[in-house]
Amino acid sequence: MRVAVVGATGAVGTTMLAIMGARNFPADEVVAFASERSAGRQLPFGQNTLTVEPLSEQAIAGFDLALFSAGSSISREWAPRFRDAGAVAVDNSSEWRMHDEVPLVVAEVNPEALDGHQGIVANPNCTAMVLLVALAPIERAVGIERLVVSTYQAVSGTGQKAVEELRAQARAVLEGAELPAPEIYPHRIAFNVIPQVETFKDGDPYTTEERKVIGETRKILGRPDLPVSATCVRVPVFTGHSESVNIRTREPLSPEGCRDLLSEAPGLAVVDRPGDALYPLATDAAGQDEVLVGRIRTDESAERTLNLWVVGDNLRKGAATNTVQLGELLIERGLLSARA
């Protein structure tokens, strides 16, 4: 079992290696790939270290599995090459997610979708992922009729440089120093809120991130026409995406019923004693694999509608953890050797 980790030096890549180490990922060999610039760097992996290699046609031969988190253009080019060289690629970029022949899978939600893969499997967007872990049990139990989501997204979702930008700006504001010009975001993010995540493309009033949340939610739930409204917002948080979710269900579901349902669901922890100031927080979600859900309450403004507050670590369950889980599922289900 030879496993490639592509984009190993990034925010998600390093988390992926840490999670594989901690979970004793069943690999005989792990090879870390990154850009030419990072080649030769040493990365910790369990008790060992890995030496970063650059991608090349020769280097990618003989892998069973390739876990990608290196951005869309790398995935566009190199996921098919790994596939053609005999590996299954699990891709964390948005490049392949909406292709019909590519399964888009949340490990706890639709693992059966992996069965039909054709060499490339996609890991969902971090915001959609966190949302789906909480929504899927509700969809199964009572059906979802409509969703209105507003997000509070952490900067590490953008990458390491965004984390540094937030730190540098926050320091300047606190010291009363001149603000460094924003480079990663279009505006200052420190002590601010930016109602734009990713880009506005071709005059669309929704951002590409909002389109991902809508499109990926539909694909993962197998509900191509599910009514979903999304407003994606960046907040000055390092790690942990929070989401305010308004859900109309097909059949009635009480807050107590919802709490019971979600308490038993995989990958979720219900944190919902608001009177004791217990509800999901980004600072609590950061560093753990479970998605937290709380503030479950009846929306009195409409029939069969609940409000929820959902928070997940965008680097872990939102990205690295699910990628590693998909690798494990592919191995367990014998879906790698099937291609040999």
Next chain:
Amino acid sequence: MRVAVVGATGAVGTTMLAIMGARNFPADEVVAFASERSAGRQLPFGQNTLTVEPLSEQAIAGFDLALFSAGSSISREWAPRFRDAGAVAVDNSSEWRMHDEVPLVVAEVNPEALDGHQGIVANPNCTAMVLLVALAPIERAVGIERLVVSTYQAVSGTGQKAVEELRAQARAVLEGAELPAPEIYPHRIAFNVIPQVETFKDGDPYTTEERKVIGETRKILGRPDLPVSATCVRVPVFTGHSESVNIRTREPLSPEGCRDLLSEAPGLAVVDRPGDALYPLATDAAGQDEVLVGRIRTDESAERTLNLWVVGDNLRKGAATNTVQLGELLIERGLLSARA
């Protein structure tokens, strides 16, 4: 015209004095009141300074107008005393807002409600205020059927100490120092998001802030049964409340129609060229009186529904500016002398 400013040393009180100075508020004399502890402090007012006085039965005689921003318990006790001594009290606390005989007024929205006052007039909650400036023109033009609001609220809404808490915590996080224990909020607010604004009372799953947004929106629009859902969230921003608003209207309204409507409405500025990264930001709203609205777009998940992003300065239009405007309106409309 003798005007009292009660709570003059607080975050809203100092802003109130600055705004009165800048607008040449038509007062012959302004007296600044605050707690015993602040008595004797000098406060700037226009070209002059005011000396802070403590509240006492003798000191409150002979005023025409008293502008309050000193918290509910002070307002409960002292607004009726000022009223009984012949003044009209404009109160910025939540104490009197929902009393039937007390007009709850946004200057641009329902100034006519002042006419029936009985000596106490209430200034709305900052989150409701910012929302109402944007909603009222829509309600008038096409009617509102339902609202789903998620907020991103600044710490200065809580007061000066919350601003200091955010600064101290942020500094500790950036320096890797031990975090001071939170005193103002139940959890760390720096680089975090807290889905609780104000308190959970008597087992209600909605916070008192969320109840204010719902109840005050209904009262100001004169729609006691308007379906409103609110999720109020504190974010690490110093000043500027942002709100993600989903509105179903009675009659259809296109995004273009909505933009035109709001462009002509008082107290509002439309900032809506997302392709050029132009949309309302807390950092832009802070320090100005206009409420900013943008990201106006069709919600494709439902009939006759729009999404908006609304941002306003919680200390200015959300509190001090409107209080001063209500004072001006009471003078202009001859509603002070009417009581003499």
